[in-house]
Amino acid sequence: MADLLHLLDKPEGWTSHDVVARMRRILGERRVGHAGTLDPFATGLLILAEGRATALLGCVSLLPKRYLAKARLGIATDTQDRTGKPIRVSERIPGREGIQAALERLRGVTRQRPPLYSAVRVRGERLYKAARRGESPDPGERTIRVYELEVLDGTLPELGLDLTVSRGTYVRTLAHDLGELLGCGAHLLSLRRIASGPFHVDEALSPEPCSGNGAGDFRGRALTPAQAVMHLPRATLTSEEAARLRHGRAPALGPDRIEPAPLGYPLPPGETRWPLALLAPEGELLGLAESPCPAVPSEAPPQAVVRLLRVFP
Structure with missing residues (x-):
């Protein structure tokens, strides 16, 4: 099973569900979802995920x-x-x-x-x-x-x-x-x-049958989970912390361990913090957590055990 993010160029006349249904058939994977519905008459970028990467669609949907x-x-x-x-x-x-x-x-x-x-x-x-x-x-x-x-x-x-x-x-x-x-x-x-956000329709593939795109084409152009959360703040864990996280044990992190969101995208109204991406030393995405850093940096604790939102074992 692949855990990937796909960038699709939705054709006119297709519902977003039509695109999901076709990608399920092409990829041979039932676990496929999308972020940000497009009306049938609309075209353009539709972001899909397969496998465990569907858990990242909520983070992607926050983007402008x-x-x-x-x-x-x-x-x-x-x-x-x-x-x-x-x-x-x-x-x-x-x-x-x-x-x-x-x-x-x-x-x-x-x-x-x-x-x-x-x-x-x-x-x-x-x-x-x-x-x-x-x-x-x-x-x-x-x-x-x-x-x-x-x-x-x-x-x-x-x-x-x-x-x-x-x-x-x-x-x-x-x-x-x-x-x-x-x-x-x-x-x-x-x-x-x-x-x-950073995902552009110029990088997207067409799901239409006439395009000839197959599973290999889509997976060859797909984004890894770590690439899918490139817009999030992140913390790179030690090998010991990564091993414990894979067993569900959350790390204790302070502001000095957290790299700010690198791309500077604004949060939508009603949201106060981006989720925090937890990375292995090699850069693999291990999980998502609530950021311990509040909106006012001076109020951040020196170190706190983060609340896990999702772990990718």
Whole structure:
């Protein structure tokens, strides 16, 4: 059994589950999962893991995500994207200055209500199932962060966008909200995920049958568990600590033993610490733990036994 992280370029028209199902067949492995769902009409980077590497998907999902998107101003739809029915049409499209002012209001930390046609669960049921019955349960709002939101060249009423957002952000809802701020309505025409933290779609392989990619191709390009957590703070254990950890005994670590997260990615709203990667002297990933270092370094104990989240024996 292989424990690897795979970078896939999801084709248009496939659900994220379609990609997982195909990779299970190609790899001959039932234990396959993904981080960060993409809608069927969207394309781009979908991160999958097989074997015990599926335990790392939670760490990967914390990373900010970059998209290239195109919105259509002047038409709002019930799904907030091009797959839905128009519910509002306007020919009064604001100019670039008004658009820039509206985009500024969408940047930073804000609250977002997931769309009705989404896989979010309310009282145990997917929202889209209730929406298809004509019901409108309230999913509540979630805190998101829009790190970057820039306009690309294009001709109105279509608007190209390059944006980087936190986990759980619905880009089609951003397009819808932009239309509401402008007073003309809007929906999302296209969406392509370019990157998730350090992982880029340029390094991804296609799962489509016409690509000819097989298990050897995917595993030959896959990332090891240690590479999959390159964005996390880390502690390299001694040989003795590594041997004890393999038997479930947590090491005692102080701030002087912990290397900060090397890539500097921000945590999504609601999270205060990255998990800590525990490495063998040779660099192999042995486990994940709660970091003993609080947000305020001066409050860190000189040494403390870490709380293990996962051990990879």
